[in-house]
Amino acid sequence: MVANEILFSVAKEYMPGGVNSPVRAFKSVETAPIVVKKGFGAYIEDVEGNRYVDFLMSWGPLILGHAHPRVIEDVEKAIKNGLSFGITNPYEIEIAKEVVSALSSADKVRFVNSGTEAVMSAIRLARGVTGRKYIVKFDGCYHGHYDSVLVNAGSGVATFAIPGTPGIPEEIANLTFVLPYNDNNALKELFEKRGEDIACVIVEPVAGNMGVVLPKKGFLKTLRKLTKKYGAILIFDEVITGFRLAYGGAQEYFGIWADLTILGKVIGGGMPVGAYAGGNTLMEKVAPEGRIYQAGTLSGNPVAMASGLATLRVLKKTNPYKELERRTLYLTEEISKLLTAKGISHTVNRIGSMFTVFFTEGEVKNYNDAKRSDLKLFAKFFKKLLKNGVLIPPSQFEAWFLSTAHDDNVLTEALERIEKGIKEL
Numbered sequence: 002m003v004a005n006e007i008l009f010s011v012a013k014e015y016m017p018g019g020v021n022s023p024v025r026a027f028k029s030v031e032t033a034p035i036v037v038k039k040g041f042g043a044y045i046e047d048v049e050g051n052r053y054v055d056f057l058m059s060w061g062p063l064i065l066g067h068a069h070p071r072v073i074e075d076v077e078k079a080i081k082n083g084l085s086f087g088i089t090n091p092y093e094i095e096i097a098k099e100v101v102s103a104l105s106s107a108d109k110v111r112f113v114n115s116g117t118e119a120v121m122s123a124i125r126l127a128r129g130v131t132g133r134k135y136i137v138k139f140d141g142c143y144h145g146h147y148d149s150v151l152v153n154a155g156s157g158v159a160t161f162a163i164p165g166t167p168g169i170p171e172e173i174a175n176l177t178f179v180l181p182y183n184d185n186n187a188l189k190e191l192f193e194k195r196g197e198d199i200a201c202v203i204v205e206p207v208a209g210n211m212g213v214v215l216p217k218k219g220f221l222k223t224l225r226k227l228t229k230k231y232g233a234i235l236i237f238d239e240v241i242t243g244f245r246l247a248y249g250g251a252q253e254y255f256g257i258w259a260d261l262t263i264l265g266k267v268i269g270g271g272m273p274v275g276a277y278a279g280g281n282t283l284m285e286k287v288a289p290e291g292r293i294y295q296a297g298t299l300s301g302n303p304v305a306m307a308s309g310l311a312t313l314r315v316l317k318k319t320n321p322y323k324e325l326e327r328r329t330l331y332l333t334e335e336i337s338k339l340l341t342a343k344g345i346s347h348t349v350n351r352i353g354s355m356f357t358v359f360f361t362e363g364e365v366k367n368y369n370d371a372k373r374s375d376l377k378l379f380a381k382f383f384k385k386l387l388k389n390g391v392l393i394p395p396s397q398f399e400a401w402f403l404s405t406a407h408d409d410n411v412l413t414e415a416l417e418r419i420e421k422g423i424k425e426l
């Protein structure tokens with residue numbers, strides 16, 4: 002056995018599946034997982050010293066690449082002053098100012114430790130403010146592992162959801178309506194029937210967790226209109242898109258503003274950070290200003306805040322979004338050419354620096370479309386790429402990410418390796 006396998010077999014003895022988050026076990030791609038020793042720029046290295054061009058990028062946070070010098074420097078500075086105070090520190094104040102200035106839908110922000118925690122808190126706020134119980138989510142969207150949002154779609158429109166995992170009581174799952182993504186009619190129908198009972202609609206303004214699926218023209222607008230009309234809170238889960246599609250996230254990109262915004266991933270620059278933000282009328286209801294309780298021993302942690310703040314400052318100063326988009330477009334076009342040359346049918350969904358190569362023909366506009374993908378072929382593709390030194394997300398239903406460290410040289414190297422992998426298919 003090689004080092005990766007030896008270590009992972011020990012991991013399996015002491016942690017469920019050997020991991021602390023399920024997809025890391027590489028189960029759906031039927032591959033032995035690697036164990037990562039370090040990352041630098043666009044690359045990671047496993048414990049055997051194998052180097053991979055990384056398009057997973059820790060599932061999205063690392064928009065500046067691994068171990069960006071400015072981020073590391075600021076984190077080192079922060080660490081020297083202590084790891085946690087449990088009392089307000091200057092980094093929190095600076096990054097709060099930055100978030101509020103980036104989002105014209107936000108006057109205030111509350112920091113937490115993960116996207117999941119931010120979603121949970123925002124839904125509580127929406128329910129508390131509206132006095133309503135029901136929430137709406139979309140099939141294939143992921144909002145963390147909080148009970149209310151971890152439910153499958155029931156068949157058909159506006160049917161009650163069933164729990165997606167044992168351990169979620171029916172009574173909780175029944176408070177969540179699940180609709181197909183990009184389906185304006187289903188949305189209208191549900192609101193006409195139950196609009197007055199709905200506390201909030203939570204949506205990924207660009208879906209990243211069924212693979213990348215873009216909102217069709219009019220979808221987000223319809224959401225905005227209906228929630229306003231019926232007095233429901235519109236929550237944009239921008240854990241992936243925030244500070245990635247644009248500095249002001251999907252809201253700036255599409256010019257549609259939510260009532261509450263969920264942030265995570267990029268905002269921590271690789272450290273565990275989540276946040277929810279919104280206008281004063283909502284955020285003033287959060288304790289201690291208001292009565293809706295939410296707290297955290299390590300929330301606003303100085304080291305995590307320093308990492309996030311350094312990341313945001315570099316993004317603001319360098320404004321890399323156009324260049325990231327150009328490089329991503331180039332990469333996806335080249336991958337598409339290689340697959341076509343091999344006679345493999347596929348669809349690439351891309352926006353900004355995030356994309357998914359679906360092994361299916363035709364438009365992918367919702368989870369049902371995404372599920373038509375050839376998962377066996379994806380697993381083979383993943384394996385060949387890994388073997389040739391390219392790491393992509395170990396699931397068809399995830400997004401690939403570029404960072405600013407993925408320059409033209411890296412992309413050339415990556416494409417050579419991807420070409421080899423595809424030829425071996």
Ligand SMILES: *Cc1c(COP(=O)(O)O)cnc(C)c1O
Nearest residue numbers: 115116117143144145238240241
């Ligand atoms: C990753 C993700 C979450 C959950 O964030 P965690 O930090 O993993 O809890 C929530 N929403 C979206 C859209 C995500 O991509």
